[in-house]
Amino acid sequence: MFRICRQDQVRRKHQSGFTLMELLIVMAIIIIIMTVAIPSFLNLRKQADETSAMQSLRAIHQAQISYNSNYPQQGYACNLSYLGGTGSNTPPSPQAAQLLPNDLASGQKAGYTFAITNCTKVSVNGQDMYTSYDVTAVPQAVGKTGNRGFCSDLNGDLKADLSGGTNCTQQIQ
Numbered sequence: 001m002f003r004i005c006r007q008d009q010v011r012r013k014h015q016s017g018f019t020l021m022e023l024l025i026v027m028a029i030i031i032i033i034m035t036v037a038i039p040s041f042l043n044l045r046k047q048a049d050e051t052s053a054m055q056s057l058r059a060i061h062q063a064q065i066s067y068n069s070n071y072p073q074q075g076y077a078c079n080l081s082y083l084g085g086t087g088s089n090t091p092p093s094p095q096a097a098q099l100l101p102n103d104l105a106s107g108q109k110a111g112y113t114f115a116i117t118n119c120t121k122v123s124v125n126g127q128d129m130y131t132s133y134d135v136t137a138v139p140q141a142v143g144k145t146g147n148r149g150f151c152s153d154l155n156g157d158l159k160a161d162l163s164g165g166t167n168c169t170q171q172i173q
Helices: 002-014 020-070
Strands: 112-124 127-139 149-153 158-161
Touching (some): 020 112, 020 127, 020 158
Antiparallel strands (some): 112 127, 127 149
């Protein structure tokens, strides 16, 4: 019996845990994996933000078509906030058409800033009416939230600016 207890004590002494060298090797492997994975994750995030920006431009275009149909005397909205608005007990109006989610109507979504620009205004029977517009989406931090800027026009054509601005020349399908 004494012999069994002594052998257990010897075994426990040799099974005390990981050595410092083993822990350093594991930490080095984790660091190597992180240096490969983090840049890939950031690139995926930028691609997701760019895809979201393009889809948001399409949503704004559809909202503009609905706005023009619902408020023909106004034409198109030249203010992004006019396409939003809360849907509580307030009916839609030309200043709050409730056609876009409020985050997009505020002009900030998924690392991009959106704006309606280049509105063409005409006067019809003494009433001002917007007949055309452009929409821009630029990254809030070029290289971090996106690499490209995007533009859309009255026809819904999407173009990109590879430098992240609003000088959109590259056609997007």
